[in-house]
Amino acid sequence: MKLVLLGAPGAGKGTQASSLAEFLHVPHISTGDIFRKNLRNETPLGMKAKSYMDQGLLVPDELTVDLVMDRLSEEDCQNGYILDGFPRTLAQADALSQKEKLDAAVNIHVPDEVIVERMGGRRVCPSCGESYHVQYNPPKQEGICDKCGAELITRADDVPETVQKRLTVYHDQTAPLIDYYDQKGLLVTVDGTMAPKDVTGAIVKAIQE
Ligand code: AMP
Numbered sequence: 001m002k003l004v005l006l007g008a009p010g011a012g013k014g015t016q017a018s019s020l021a022e023f024l025h026v027p028h029i030s031t032g033d034i035f036r037k038n039l040r041n042e043t044p045l046g047m048k049a050k051s052y053m054d055q056g057l058l059v060p061d062e063l064t065v066d067l068v069m070d071r072l073s074e075e076d077c078q079n080g081y082i083l084d085g086f087p088r089t090l091a092q093a094d095a096l097s098q099k100e101k102l103d104a105a106v107n108i109h110v111p112d113e114v115i116v117e118r119m120g121g122r123r124v125c126p127s128c129g130e131s132y133h134v135q136y137n138p139p140k141q142e143g144i145c146d147k148c149g150a151e152l153i154t155r156a157d158d159v160p161e162t163v164q165k166r167l168t169v170y171h172d173q174t175a176p177l178i179d180y181y182d183q184k185g186l187l188v189t190v191d192g193t194m195a196p197k198d199v200t201g202a203i204v205k206a207i208q209e
Contacts, residue, residue, distance in 0.1 A: 001026060001207065002100060004083040006177055007108035009166045010115045010122065011192045012199060014131040016108060017084035019200045026080035029071055031064060031088075033129040040126070056157055056165030058088055058173060065095045072100060088174045097184075104207050105181035108192035108199065112167055119163045123152040137196050 001024050005013040014030060021028035035053060038046030045067070049059045058064075068086050071077065080103075087093040096102075110118075121134040123143075127150035132139050139146050157166065181187040190202040 001080040001104075002102045003081070003207065004087065004096075004102060004105045004181075005085075005108060006105055006174070006181070007192060008110060008112070008115050008170045008174075009163070010119045011108040011110040012196060013084045013108060014124075014129070015137060015196050016106075016199055016203060017082040018130065019196070020203060021082045023200070023204065024080060024082070026082060027076050028082045028084060029068070029077075029086070030084040030129060031068060031086040032084075034067065034071070035059060036126075036129070053157055054162075056162040056169060058169060061089055061091045061095075064088075065092055068092075069095070069099060087177060090176060090180060093177055093180055102186055104188050105177070105184075105186045106203055106207070107178050107181075107187060107189040108203075109189055110192040114193055115167060116160075116163060119158050120160070122155065122158055124155055125150050126153050 003020065005017055007013050014032075017028045017030065035046065035049045039050055039053070040046070045063065048063060052059045064086065068083070072081065087096050118133060118136070121136070123132045123134060123139075124130070125145035125148060128145060128148045130145055130147045131137075132152060139152065143152050144150070145152055157163075178187065188203070188206040190199055190206060192199055194202070
């Protein structure tokens with residue numbers, strides 16, 4: 001099953017992608033995680049992406065598209081994948097549809113005011129990328145990743161000013177993809193304000209219909 005997850009930053013794409021990848025036995029590919037890993041390792045790509053990410057802007061398509069296409073050509077993606085955070089522009093979506101035949105594009109809908117509240121409580125694992133929320137999706141042990149035991153952190157781009165910028169960028173550049181996939185007959189929309197496991201259930205039901 002080849003899926004893309006759409007939704008504003010903080011809508012729960014990472015959490016859902018992780019559950020779906022486990023359920024469907026396919027890789028979870030997060031462009032944000034790939035960029036953050038490159039940043040940590042101070043690679044040339046990480047250095048180029050840094051200023052965009054710090055400002056809440058999108059990394060240019062020419063840096064992003066080839067990266068994803070290379071990843072999708074790897075062996076473990078041949079039976080499917082969950083794309084989390086890609087595509088984010090019409091140009092990225094076009095590049096993807098030229099190479100890949102998707103099964104569905106899942107739009108996780110969450111109103112802006114809920115997003116802003118959520119981002120303040122988001123904590124992420126700097127080691128494996130797992131995402132938590134202090135109130136809505138806490139780890140079993142406070143501040144520690146359930147999956148790999150690393151100490152959780154607040155993402156640098158989850159500060160309030162950057163969250164606002166990222167939401168504006170989402171509405172300007174990424175939200176048009178909802179219509180794009182609707183016109184292709186691939187769009188599935190779920191209510192992302194439910195508990196994480198109920199959102200997963202709604203997605204699984206919708207993609208199996
Ligand atoms: P995320 O973890 O998906 O919220 O991504 C964090 C940041 O990485 C974004 O704010 C962008 O700066 C960058 N990024 C992630 N995915 C993309 C993409 N598909 N296109 C451009 N920039 C991206």
